[in-house]
Structure formats: structure tokens, C-alpha cells
Amino acid sequence: xxxxxxxxxFFAYRDFTSDPDTILAEFGFGRAHHRVLHFVxxxxxxxxxxxxxxxxxxxxxxxxxxxxxxxxxxxxxxxGPVDRRERLLTTTPLGQDLAERLTRLQARRIQRALAAMPxxxxxxxxxxxxxxxxxxxxxxxxxxxEQS
Amino acid sequence: xxxxxxxxxFFAYRDFTSDPDTILAEFGFGRAHHRVLHFVxxxxxxxxxxxxxxxxxxxxxxxxxxxxxxxxxxxxxxxGPVDRRERLLTTTPLGQDLAERLTRLQARRIQRALAAMPxxxxxxxxxxxxxxxxxxxxxxxxxxxEQS
DNA sequence: GAAAATAAGTCAATATGACTGACGTAAATT
DNA sequence: AATTTACGTCAGTCATATTGACTTATTTTC
Numbered sequence: 469x470x471x472x473x474x475x476x477x478f479f480a481y482r483d484f485t486s487d488p489d490t491i492l493a494e495f496g497f498g499r500a501h502h503r504v505l506h507f508v509x510x511x512x513x514x515x516x517x518x519x520x521x522x523x524x525x526x527x528x529x530x531x532x533x534x535x536x537x538x539x540x541x542x543x544x545x546x547x548g549p550v551d552r553r554e555r556l557l558t559t560t561p562l563g564q565d566l567a568e569r570l571t572r573l574q575a576r577r578i579q580r581a582l583a584a585m586p587x588x589x590x591x592x593x594x595x596x597x598x599x600x601x602x603x604x605x606x607x608x609x610x611x612x613x614e615q616s
Numbered sequence: 617x618x619x620x621x622x623x624x625x626f627f628a629y630r631d632f633t634s635d636p637d638t639i640l641a642e643f644g645f646g647r648a649h650h651r652v653l654h655f656v657x658x659x660x661x662x663x664x665x666x667x668x669x670x671x672x673x674x675x676x677x678x679x680x681x682x683x684x685x686x687x688x689x690x691x692x693x694x695x696g697p698v699d700r701r702e703r704l705l706t707t708t709p710l711g712q713d714l715a716e717r718l719t720r721l722q723a724r725r726i727q728r729a730l731a732a733m734p735x736x737x738x739x740x741x742x743x744x745x746x747x748x749x750x751x752x753x754x755x756x757x758x759x760x761x762e763q764s
Numbered sequence: 765g766a767a768a769a770t771a772a773g774t775c776a777a778t779a780t781g782a783c784t785g786a787c788g789t790a791a792a793t794t
Numbered sequence: 795a796a797t798t799t800a801c802g803t804c805a806g807t808c809a810t811a812t813t814g815a816c817t818t819a820t821t822t823t824c
Binding site: 663664676683696699701703 | 799800801802803804
Binding site: 471 | 619621623626628630719720722723727730742744757761
């Protein structure tokens with residue numbers, strides 16, 4: 469049994485999320501804000517429904533953090549040009565800066581990890597994490613990541 | 617920038633933790649209980665201080681979940697034979713059963729992921745996750761995992 | 765054109781898991 | 795004898811999440 473990977477996943481994720489936490493705290497934000505900001509930043513024009521599906525949280529949980537991000541000028545909302553019921557989400561320059569700053573921090577940790585490893589490790593890590601996702605979710609995730 | 621791995625880590629961890637969540641809910645437990653039960657199960661005789669260091673939470677956060685696990689007969693406490701201030705933690709048969717059931721569930725997901733991948737992927741995944749951990753924490757983690 | 769469905773927002777109440785800071789007790793170490 | 799350590803606990807707070815119900819605007823369906 470791959471108990472080593474079970475435990476390593478816990479420790480790796482614990483430290484992986486701790487990098488942004490420090491910066492987020494300065495802004496009065498938490499991890500929930502980070503996740504919203506990240507996916508909006510990477511997918512401009514995302515709808516609220518899409519975000520709920522990605523994060524797998526309820527509308528009410530999203531509402532509070534999204535409202536804060538909008539009120540404080542990190543995220544913009546505008547009605548969909550075709551379907552005006554939709555509120556398409558984009559980052560403001562301020563929001564984009566913060567999102568990129570947090571992404572760089574997490575990317576650096578990953579790059580350092582890969583630098584210490586054999587050629588081709590990025591691809592293996594990608595495959596491993598991809599196959600850890602529920603099979604019926606993989607398509608959605610692949611589509612979301614590809615377009616970036 | 618390895619943005620793919622940033623996002624894949626999020627999705628992989630989201631689904632990885634969702635397996636045990638279903639079972640835990642039946643017992644009225646949450647993820648915090650799972651983490652405590654897991655590390656006690658894998659490291660019988662663990663001290664409270666050790667657990668605090670592993671989980672990186674405060675004594676107060678641990679207290680509630682640990683008390684529940686003890687009160688409901690999943691974990692046992694006994695004074696250290698040498699240093700009687702210590703409370704060494706072990707699982708009861710009930711606790712061990714639950715811990716192993718949850719571990720099997722997470723192990724199965726990992727094994728299925730690895731089965732779909734080239735030979736040697738387990739080792740690469742291990743290295744990747746290991747290097748994602750803060751350098752100054754790696755020794756502790758390695759020691760914790762090895763003994764199992 | 766009326767009815768139904770959808771996208772989003774909101775209200776109220778609640779649970780879980782975490783935090784800070786302070787204090788107490790027993791046992792071991794200096 | 796004084797200090798440190800291991801553990802437990804009290805009180806108050808915060809962040810993130812939940813369920814369920816309800817409203818509004820808009821689009822789709824019949």
C-alpha cells in the first residue's frame with residue numbers, strides 16, 4: 469500500500485498552501501479568496517456557476533468571498549453579452565497583480581522541486597495528479613487547464 | 617510556469633480527501649478527526665506534542681477532536697512509562713479498523729493512478745511530493761514515514 | 765404569450781476547524 | 795528549590811463551510 473504517498477500528499481499540500489497564506493493575510497484574505505481569484509484570473513469571463521462547479525462549494529459560501537473581492541476592487545462583474553442573466557467575472561489590474569504574485573510563489577516551489585529531479589519528472593507528476601482526479605471530472609479539468 | 621501542476625494539485629487533493637469524507641460523515645467525524653486517527657494509527661505511542669508538530673495546529677484545536685475520539689472509543693491514552701507527564705496515544709481495535717478502512721480507500725485511488733502510468737512513477741511521485749515540503753521539515757517527515 | 769427553467773443574489777441559522785491568550789497541574793530537569 | 799515541560803482547559807473569536815428557503819431577472823419551452 470502506497471502509504472508513503474498518502475502522507476506525502478498531506479505534507480506537500482500543507483506546505484504548498486502555506487506560501488500564499490502569508491501574503492493573503494496582509495490583504496485580509498484567506499484561502500477561499502485565493503481560489504476564487506486564481507480561477508477568475510486564469511479564466512477571464514468565468515460565470516458564477518462555473519466557479520461553483522470548480523470549487524465544489526455552495527453559492528452561499530462563494531457569495532461572501534466573491535463579494536469581498538468585488539467590493540475591494542480585485543474582481544469585476546459584468547452581464548453576459550448574450551445571456552444577460554450571467555455575471556461574467558474578470559480580474560481588475562489590482563486583482564491580476566495579486567493573483568500573479570501568488571501564482572509565482574507556488575510555481576517557484578514546484579520548479580525547485582522539479583529541478584532536484586530527473587528529466588521528465590514534470591510530465592510524470594502531471595500524469596499522477598491528473599489520474600488522482602475522479603474519472604468523470606478529468607475532462608472538465610483538462611479543458612480548464614488546457615486553455616491557459 | 618508550471619501552472620498545470622498548481623491547478624492539478626488543487627483538484628487532486630480535492631478528490632483525494634473526498635473519499636474518506638463520506639465515511640467520516642457517517643461517524644459524525646470530519647477531516648480533523650481523520651488526520652489525528654491516521655497518524656496515531658500509523659505511529660502507536662505518539663505523544664500529544666508530536667501530533668501538534670505533525671499537524672501544525674494549536675493545542676486547543678487538537679483538544680476537541682482528540683477528546684471526541686477518546687470519548688467515543690477510537691483512541692486510547694496512557695501515561696508514558698518513563699515520563700509520566702506524557703500521554704501516549706494508541707488506537708483501539710475500533711479506531712484501528714476505521715483508520716485502515718480510510719487508508720485503504722485513499723490507497724486504492726493512488727494505486728489506480730499509478731497503474732495507468734509508466735514503471736517507476738511511484739518513485740517519481742514520491743520524490744516530487746517530498747521536494748514540495750519545506751526543506752527544514754523534510755527530515756521529520758522522512759523519519760515519520762520510514763518507520764512505517 | 766404563458767409557463768417553466770435557469771443564473772444569480774440573499775436571508776437565516778448552524779457546524780467545523782482553526783485561532784489567541786491566559787491559566788492550572790503534575791512531573792521531570794536543572 | 796526553581797524552572798521547564800507535557801498536557802489540559804477556559805473564554806472568546808474568526809474563517810469557511812453547510813442546508814433550506816425565497817426573490818429577481820432573464821431565457822427557454824410549450
